[in-house]
Structure formats: structure tokens, C-alpha cells
Amino acid sequence: MSGTYLDLWRAAGRAPQPGRSGSLPAPLDAMNGSGLAGAEHSRILPFLKPEDLLTPTTAGFTGGFEIEKGTLVGGEIHARLRVRATKEIKARGALVLVKGYRIREESRSETHKRGNDTVTENWVEVFATELEAMPLIEVPLPATLAVGDEIDLKILAPAPRLGPPSVHAGELAIVWTMQATWDIPLGGDERVAAIVSVAQHPDIVRSGVMALGPSAMMGEWSTGSGTLNVMPAPPLTPGTTFSVHVRWPDASGGRGARVELYVDIKNAWPMCIASVKMETAALVAGVDVQFEIPDDAPPVFDMQNITLRYRIRALVDLPLRPDIAIERNVAIG
Incomplete structure (x- = not known):
């Protein structure tokens, strides 16, 4: 067979839709904007990888997560968080969690007046909904850091017990992430995140x-x-x-x-x-x-x-x- 599974979905082509945009929740917000919307009958998601969507760190940190390969549904996630604060962090709380998202293309339609005519505009947009959030309250993540402070933590977390596994199925994707978040009062939260590839368990x-x-x-x-x-x-x-x-x-x-x-x-x-x-x-x-x-x-x-x-x-x-x-x-x- 020539090509790949995703090539079957890419055959419809990718075309922009002027004036339209899409947005996904953080940390999958790296491409928010016109890149997440397309013309009617075109494709968007088959041309994107989960890593294209990820914002790995906000401005308050450098570094990131290291995720070991081989995670299975019902198994364990082995990770290491190594970051350095680039500014003072004073958060109300800090938390490490595993969070999954369902991302898919959806057809959108809007009818409006253009002069004396009624015009219907159709387009495709990428959306995401949260599947599951699993907080790791036992991970000792400090809420306050000075500039230059470092965090180096080994993390063992449960993988999704029954799934679903990480998949890119064309117009649908299941994406799992590990995130460290700092809840900043009166300001934007700080975050470090990584994609976790969770394979289906044969059993x-x-x-x-x-x-x-x-x-x-x-x-x-x-x-x-x-x-x-x-x-x-x-x-x-x-x-x-x-x-x-x-x-x-x-x-x-x-x-x-x-x-x-x-x-x-x-x-x-x-x-x-x-x-x-x-x-x-x-x-x-x-x-x-x-x-x-x-x-x-x-x-x-x-x-x-x-x-x-x-x-x-x-x-x-x-x-x-x-x-x-x-x-x-x-x-x-």
C-alpha cells in the first residue's frame, strides 16, 4: 500500500477559510487562530500532529517534561520534570496532572445578510473537549519559586485505566498530556506540559x-x-x-x-x-x-x-x- 492511513484523510486537501479561526484549550493552544479553520469539505486535523498543537512551557519556565516511551493503557507513566524559573512565581497552588482531550473536526454554518441577500457560510473548525483529568496530589510541586530556582522531580503516574489510547484517526484525535500548573492570582497561570503517547493494551x-x-x-x-x-x-x-x-x-x-x-x-x-x-x-x-x-x-x-x-x-x-x-x-x- 502506498501512503499512510492519514494520507487517506489528507486527500480532500487543506484550504483556508478567510475570517474564520479555531481555538483549543491550553496547553494545546499553540496553533489557535486561522490554522484551525478551513473551507467546507477540506481537512485540517489530518495535517497536524499533537506536537504541533502543544505549548510546552509558558514564559515563567525553561525546560520541561521527559516522558519515557512504552506507556500502555492501564499501565504507568514514567516521567521527569526538570525546569528553571525565569521569573518569580507566587502561586496560590501548584499541581501535576494527567489530562486527556478529544480533538475533532466539526462542520460549522452561519447565515447572515449581505445587502438584500441572505448568505450561508459553511466551514470546518477544530474543537477539543476534555476527556479526563487525573491530579497527582502526591507530587511535591512548590507553589513559590525565585528567579533561577530549579525543579527536578521523577514522577510515576497511572496511565488511563481503560483508555482510550492515544490515536490520530483522521478527523478525530485522542491526545493525552502531563501538565504542571501554577495557579497565579490576578494573572495568567504558568504551565509546563508534554504529550504522553498511550498505546492500546493488547490484553x-x-x-x-x-x-x-x-x-x-x-x-x-x-x-x-x-x-x-x-x-x-x-x-x-x-x-x-x-x-x-x-x-x-x-x-x-x-x-x-x-x-x-x-x-x-x-x-x-x-x-x-x-x-x-x-x-x-x-x-x-x-x-x-x-x-x-x-x-x-x-x-x-x-x-x-x-x-x-x-x-x-x-x-x-x-x-x-x-x-x-x-x-x-x-x-x-
Whole structure:
């Protein structure tokens, strides 16, 4: 497969929307402004990385967090905070916390008068909502510092117990951060922050905690008169190749057939990752199809009203009528 998962979403292109802007909460406010808004049907988020959004330090500090790699959902975050105060800090309190955000593109619309005409403007904007905040009250963060004072703390924090994991799914991203904040009276708060990459735990995928569809973890699956068997058996790993054996004796007619791999994100249009064309007769006799999973394909998850699933679909293209199809889910990640 040429390209990446995010390239599928970037295909729509990125175009500015004059006069429109977007904003995200601190510390993900580095790009607040026109860069977070775009023309109708264009894309913004697929062109951005979480690190592009982060303001790592405010003016009161130099330095930052060092985050060890390898954090898993339900595991631990190993970090070190090393900063130097560049001005006097007199805060009402100071706190280290782990905070997660759901970032997504949303379509916006506004109708207004232009002379005697009524004009409707449509655009796309990036928004964020807080998923969870986990304060680490046991971390001894001083509230008062003189210019030049240094902080050097090793921090062990729980990762999100059930997730969701860190993902960039195109029009949706889940971003976890570690933050040290100083509550400044009558002034802007001081903050040091870092992105924490939290990977999906394979045991959670296998545990049945998430609703991924009854077929998602099965190698062999029958639906109606058809079978869609996945090899190797799920869960599958991004960056690998898998095969699907499709046999559908009742398939007939049409202008041809396809076997496709989709990603389904709640409240978003399905995205076709890969598609293989064939004659309908191939489905009747039985056919093996191979799919490459992009290296950056996000893992399946289903929690906090956010769902990402993968689906295999075999269909017959019927002229002037709705296509007929059989399908199943498959766990990736």
C-alpha cells in the first residue's frame, strides 16, 4: 500500500477559510487562530500532529517534561520534570496532572445578510473537549519559586485505566498530556506540559471489555450464505498484511464485485482503506484477498462515547439498485 492511513484523510486537501479561526484549550493552544479553520469539505486535523498543537512551557519556565516511551493503557507513566524559573512565581497552588482531550473536526454554518441577500457560510473548525483529568496530589510541586530556582522531580503516574489510547484517526484525535500548573492570582497561570503517547493494551482488546462487534476477534465467520475468514486470526497489527477468504454462493449478477476494508468512527462517514475489484463469479467460487494495514492505522477502541472499528465488506455492484453485501468486523491494534 502506498501512503499512510492519514494520507487517506489528507486527500480532500487543506484550504483556508478567510475570517474564520479555531481555538483549543491550553496547553494545546499553540496553533489557535486561522490554522484551525478551513473551507467546507477540506481537512485540517489530518495535517497536524499533537506536537504541533502543544505549548510546552509558558514564559515563567525553561525546560520541561521527559516522558519515557512504552506507556500502555492501564499501565504507568514514567516521567521527569526538570525546569528553571525565569521569573518569580507566587502561586496560590501548584499541581501535576494527567489530562486527556478529544480533538475533532466539526462542520460549522452561519447565515447572515449581505445587502438584500441572505448568505450561508459553511466551514470546518477544530474543537477539543476534555476527556479526563487525573491530579497527582502526591507530587511535591512548590507553589513559590525565585528567579533561577530549579525543579527536578521523577514522577510515576497511572496511565488511563481503560483508555482510550492515544490515536490520530483522521478527523478525530485522542491526545493525552502531563501538565504542571501554577495557579497565579490576578494573572495568567504558568504551565509546563508534554504529550504522553498511550498505546492500546493488547490484553484489553482480547478481554471483551470493548464492544467491537461479535466477529471482530474471530478468524472464521459466517453471515447468511457467505463466509469471510481472516488469516491470521485477529487482533491484527498495524504495518502487517492479512488475508481474507471470501466465499458467497448466493452472489450473482451485477457489474462486478469488490472486497473492501473500512474504518468506522462514530459520528463520521466510513473511510475505505483498501478495495480489491473482481468478477462476481470469484465470490461465488471463493477468493483470497490480501490487505496491507497502514503502519499508522489507529487501534480499535470503544469507550467514553468514542468508537473506532474496522470492517471487511464484500459487495456486488448492481446497476440502478442498491448494492448487496456481506460484512464482518475485525480487530486491529
